[in-house]
Amino acid sequence: MSTGIRAAPPPPPLASAAPSVRTLGDSQVVAAYLAGEVRAFDELVERYQRRLLNFVFRTIGDRERAEDLVQEVFIRVHRHLHRFDQTKKFSTWIYTIASNLAKNELRNRSRNPLVLFQTIKKNWESDHRPLQFEDPHYRPDDLFRKRHLRELVEWAVAQLPEHHRIVFVLRELEGKTYEEIAEITDCNLGTVKSRLNRARHRFAQIIEPLVD
Amino acid sequence: MNCSEFLKRYSEVHDGWLRDARLVRRLEAHRRNCRGCARWVELWERGVAALRESPRIEPSPGFRAGLRQRLQSEVAIGDPIAPTHAGLAAAFLLAAALGLFLIEGLTHPEAEPVMAARAQPAAFPDSLDVVPEPVPVDVTIPAFGRSTLEFHSSQAPLGTLLVFSR
Numbered sequence: 451m452s453t454g455i456r457a458a459p460p461p462p463p464l465a466s467a468a469p470s471v472r473t474l475g476d477s478q479v480v481a482a483y484l485a486g487e488v489r490a491f492d493e494l495v496e497r498y499q500r501r502l503l504n505f506v507f508r509t510i511g512d513r514e515r516a517e518d519l520v521q522e523v524f525i526r527v528h529r530h531l532h533r534f535d536q537t538k539k540f541s542t543w544i545y546t547i548a549s550n551l552a553k554n555e556l557r558n559r560s561r562n563p564l565v566l567f568q569t570i571k572k573n574w575e576s577d578h579r580p581l582q583f584e585d586p587h588y589r590p591d592d593l594f595r596k597r598h599l600r601e602l603v604e605w606a607v608a609q610l611p612e613h614h615r616i617v618f619v620l621r622e623l624e625g626k627t628y629e630e631i632a633e634i635t636d637c638n639l640g641t642v643k644s645r646l647n648r649a650r651h652r653f654a655q656i657i658e659p660l661v662d
Numbered sequence: 663m664n665c666s667e668f669l670k671r672y673s674e675v676h677d678g679w680l681r682d683a684r685l686v687r688r689l690e691a692h693r694r695n696c697r698g699c700a701r702w703v704e705l706w707e708r709g710v711a712a713l714r715e716s717p718r719i720e721p722s723p724g725f726r727a728g729l730r731q732r733l734q735s736e737v738a739i740g741d742p743i744a745p746t747h748a749g750l751a752a753a754f755l756l757a758a759a760l761g762l763f764l765i766e767g768l769t770h771p772e773a774e775p776v777m778a779a780r781a782q783p784a785a786f787p788d789s790l791d792v793v794p795e796p797v798p799v800d801v802t803i804p805a806f807g808r809s810t811l812e813f814h815s816s817q818a819p820l821g822t823l824l825v826f827s828r
């Protein structure tokens with residue numbers, strides 16, 4: 451016998467189907483999901499999976515692990531969405547989760563030499579990132595002759611200190627504002643500006659000898 | 663203006679944080695007269711432009727399937743969720759997992775089905791205009807014990823109605 455505990459509203463009649471969640475803003479998608487429109491979760495995944503994957507990948511440099519972490523982001527979004535303050539910007543919230551997971555990952559790696567070694571080995575075998583630059587037998591000028599500027603700058607980002615790299619990627623690649631970066635990284639605006647400035651300076655320094 | 667001030671201020675002006683016209687003029691003047699700072703700006707802008715041209719990586723074909731499995735595991739394990747929301751959250755998790763499964767079925771028909779075939783209509787419609795018959799799925803949700811869910815799919819893949827039966 452059905453007890454009729456309904457966790458989601460019944461689907462609308464075909465003739466007046468709900469407008470696609472794709473046309474809604476993030477906050478409306480979140481509200482729709484919390485109101486029982488389960489399609490909305492998939493829309494959030496669709497909207498953020500690539501952006502977050504690239505952000506996390508740029509931050510930790512390991513594609514496979516980045517996928518794991520982005521899945522974890524969505525699990526946490528799902529787990530805590532009912533507690534999300536809907537007056538806030540959803541994208542900042544989800545980036546904060548991703549940023550924290552990426553930072554934890556880097557922290558764990560720095561404490562675990564075996565994981566660090568495995569990551570380097572995995573990346574070495576992968577063509578996703580030119581970690582060959584880290585091989586002492588390679589000289590950057592040799593490599594530069596073989597590789598494009600694009601790969602060089604990707605490598606340069608990976609050389610930035612962790613807290614500079616996150617800020618740099620959020621600003622230069624994800625286009626976040628200073629205020630958003632401050633919220634995502636839990637820093638004040640002064641720290642964000644300072645880190646960004648240092649990251650840009652260091653980035654230019656790293657590529658300087660390798661660019662004509 | 664010295665080089666140190668230039669490096670600090672140029673970044674902020676570039677990002678639109680500072681909009682002081684006089685400062686902008688001073689920065690431009692310094693840049694014209696200082697080869698070092700001009701070189702820094704050139705490298706940074708050129709480097710970032712190259713970085714933005716780098717191909718963005720795409721989630722692997724198994725990404726959604728992996729996410730679906732993990733969402734299902736959340737339900738199975740009974741992750742600690744605020745008690746007042748436990749039932750709803752569990753239902754949402756399962757619904758999302760099922761929805762992701764349907765998306766996977768539609769977009770990657772070759773993907774290995776993880777949820778029992780019972781949850782999927784024999785031939786999944788190419789057009790989302792068809793509403794399949796509800797399919798009962800036995801699940802165990804911590805807040806409700808073993809339950810039967812009637813799984814409906816409406817026009818969009820995640821259009822799901824959950825009815826808990828005991």
Ligand SMILES: [Zn+2]
Pocket residue numbers: 664665666668692696697698699700
């Ligand atoms: Zn100068």
